[in-house]
Amino acid sequence: MVETDGTQAVSPKNKNKQIKYLMLGCGSLGYNVLEELSESNENILIIDSDEKRIDDLRDHRHQATVGDISDPQILLKLPEPEVVFILSSDKDANLSAVQNIRKAYPNANIIARAVDLFSTDQLADNGADVVLYPQKVVAKSAVNHMTNLIASRNAQRLYSLLSSWSGTLGIITHKNPDPDAISSAMALSVIANDASNGKLTTRILYEGNIGHQENRAFVNLLEIKMEHLTKEILAECNYLALVDCVGPGMNNDLPPSTKINIIVDHHSAEGVVREYKPEFLESRPDAGATASILTQYLQELYLPIDTKVATALFYGIRADTHEFQRNISSQDLYNAAFLLPHADRALLEIIMAPSLSQETIEVLGTAIMNREVRQGYLFSNVGYVRNRDAIPQAADMLLTLEGVTTSMVYGITDTHITLSARNKDIRLHVGDVMKEAFAKIPGASAGGHATMAALSIPLNAFSLVKDKEELLSMVIDPILSNFMKLVGISDGEGDEI
Helix, strand or coil: CECCCCCECCCHHHHCCCCCEEEECCCHHHHHHHHHHHCCCCCEEEEECCHHHHHHHHHCCCEEEECCCCCHHHHHHCCCCCEEEECCCCHHHHHHHHHHHHHHCCCCEEEEECCCHHHHHHHHHCCCCEEECHHHHHHHHHHHHHHHHHHHHHHHHHHHHHHCCCEEEEEECCCCCCHHHHHHHHHHHHHHHHHHCCCEEEEEEECCCCCCHHHHHHHHHCCCCCEECCHHHHHHCCEEEEECCCCCCCCCCCCCCCCCCEEEECCCCCCCCCCCCCCEEEECCCCCCHHHHHHHHHHHCCCCCCHHHHHHHHHHHHHHCCCCCCCCCHHHHHHHHHHHHHCCHHHHHHHCCCCCCHHHHHHHHHHHHCCEEECCEEEEEEEECCCCCHHHHHHHHHCCCCCCCEEEEEEECCCEEEEEEEECCCCCCHHHHHHHHCCCCCCCEEEECCCEEEEEEECHHHCCCCCHHHHHHHHHHHHHHHHHHHHCCCCCCCECC
């Protein structure tokens, strides 16, 4: 059946038949999409101006007709499709087709091909729900494949290394470990036990304290076996691994000369100098959590994952990304989605709703009372604290105040001066600024991400100073002054908050 304008119309039989997919333009990209859709056996209609192409499609039993995809009249002959693919290589024809489809079928889902970067926004502005620029799609796919390939090979390399060992592997978290560090240690233990076929005993070791109420609930409810690191235990380990810290002496009290065999971390290793090169090093600052890296390893190695480990890893990713809102990547979300069906959701709810200790409430109150705001930067001295984990909690809370873009809360414990920073100013990478501002302090460990960072200064060098409050002010004031210079804060009066 041929119309007077020379185009071939849809037959009455096809006109009355339901169409789920309508494809306007079917070049090489269209053929590939068609191949994917054909496997679903859904009703598909193709319209293209190339008669030879249409004949070829019909020979392969596809429903196809000749027509100008920019002509609104062709839509009068069709039932309303659910999804429309506009895939020709003609920029103007694609734009006209988007406009016509959106006008004729307001509820249709439109996926359109952009011929160049300029037409990407143009197609979206005129009603396309999804715009595909093939070159960009290929580039993203290439990067994703590269990332997955590296992760797969790293997982295999780690597994092979662990399979060659026997004895005791000490898995050391950072000082005052959080759920990310603890769950990462658990996952590495699972990999080591499977790889060595039982020849390798693993021990999860930590220094400091587990003070945050959620972290204590996390360890207790999941019955995670952890040991305080001592020189005696360190001597008993044939091999050492660090998780969630980038090297000995960095967010841990290990001597910098300690030989570490394995390091897995999600912080940047740029500029880090180690006396010994680890046999395996994974430093991935684009990951939201070390637990996410280890989760990907478990998937790449096809290792079974039990409820306890899945629950721990999911919570580790959730906690370190601040409930999937900070430093999060698509891979982190994918890994969390993989873990969730295996996790104990009832247990997760209990862990996420622990009671606050009296000291934590007092520290939060002190942080509020002592706050000082300058040009959007909030500083608060909470003085002496027994529970250092209350300091980052206070920094999180104060960041929510109106007019605050960066919060810095600091205090002093029996062994360290501690500062936690939180940031929502996209112009500032608070981790880099912290590292630069505090780089010259002996023994200090500083750094982090764009939105969160920390500083820890051991008190070894200040043992003669008895008054902790006086010591805190003496040490922190020049440090904060340096920070203010770096971010361009003037010496004017503070804001009223």
